[in-house]
Amino acid sequence: MRTACLQICLTALALLGAGCAGTARHDAAPVLRIYVARHGQTDWNLERRLQGWTDTHLNDTGRKQAQLLAERMQGVPLVHVYSSPLSRSRETAEIVHAPAPLESLDGLREQRLGKFEGLRLNADSLGAQEFQRRSQDPDDALDGGESENQFLARVAATIQSIVARHRAGGTILIVGHGGTNQMILRTLMGLTRDQGEAVKQANDELYLIEIAPGQPPRLWKAIGTGNLADL
Numbered sequence: 596m597r598t599a600c601l602q603i604c605l606t607a608l609a610l611l612g613a614g615c616a617g618t619a620r621h622d623a624a625p626v627l628r629i630y631v632a633r634h635g636q637t638d639w640n641l642e643r644r645l646q647g648w649t650d651t652h653l654n655d656t657g658r659k660q661a662q663l664l665a666e667r668m669q670g671v672p673l674v675h676v677y678s679s680p681l682s683r684s685r686e687t688a689e690i691v692h693a694p695a696p697l698e699s700l701d702g703l704r705e706q707r708l709g710k711f712e713g714l715r716l717n718a719d720s721l722g723a724q725e726f727q728r729r730s731q732d733p734d735d736a737l738d739g740g741e742s743e744n745q746f747l748a749r750v751a752a753t754i755q756s757i758v759a760r761h762r763a764g765g766t767i768l769i770v771g772h773g774g775t776n777q778m779i780l781r782t783l784m785g786l787t788r789d790q791g792e793a794v795k796q797a798n799d800e801l802y803l804i805e806i807a808p809g810q811p812p813r814l815w816k817a818i819g820t821g822n823l824a825d826l
Contacts, residue, residue: 625764629757630668631802632691632770632777633685640798643716645726646772647708647740652682656746661690667801667817674765674820677757679703679772695768702753705772709740729798733788737784750778758806759781776802783812797822 610642623786639646653661664687673695678688679762680699706712708726716723724731729735741749754769761767771794772778781791783804798801800822803815 627758627761628765628766628805629804630768631804632664632768633773633776633796633798633800634687634770634782636798637683644710645711645714645753647705647712649712650682652704653686663799665691672766673768676768677703678770679775681705684770700753702749703771703775706746706774707741709737711737747778747781751782754779754782770817784814
């Protein structure tokens, strides 16, 4: 128990950027800390329905998750918060962002899934099978949607623009979507497609990516009582 508590505290310190070394070296190169959160739960999450660009809203659990995220971020000196314009992302960010400015960017939207939006993955077996098969092709635009390669290019351009805006360093928060955040990690961490697909961020999970000149990016994950098994 004592070891687990120590690991949780160390992880929290790293995520909050509160380590002594981080405050003592005033001459160090600027570090950009990017917190990456997923929007809170929606009813479609519960029903395992594909949301894509469909503008769903947070449910009661999702609003509670957003409030817990706000509590988690207390004391973190955010200079800017970014969200998708889709309501589930924007609503989460609105609960969290104050006093930092909040900006919604189209480039942070979830992947557009064309004819498959609204599909229940655990109910419509034929449709689910077709979606699983076709989504393996990164160039399939899913009948009026957006291919994975198009999605990755859009998110990559957006996150690169955000990073360029914060060259002087500081701490920002991005409230995205499951797919969007996967693409953010692929872009910033240089992950392969298979590595990116292994990232399954829950609605209440929080990541931190640290970017420093001349250093490889570092990825952290917040550990709380709900995901102790990740230690």
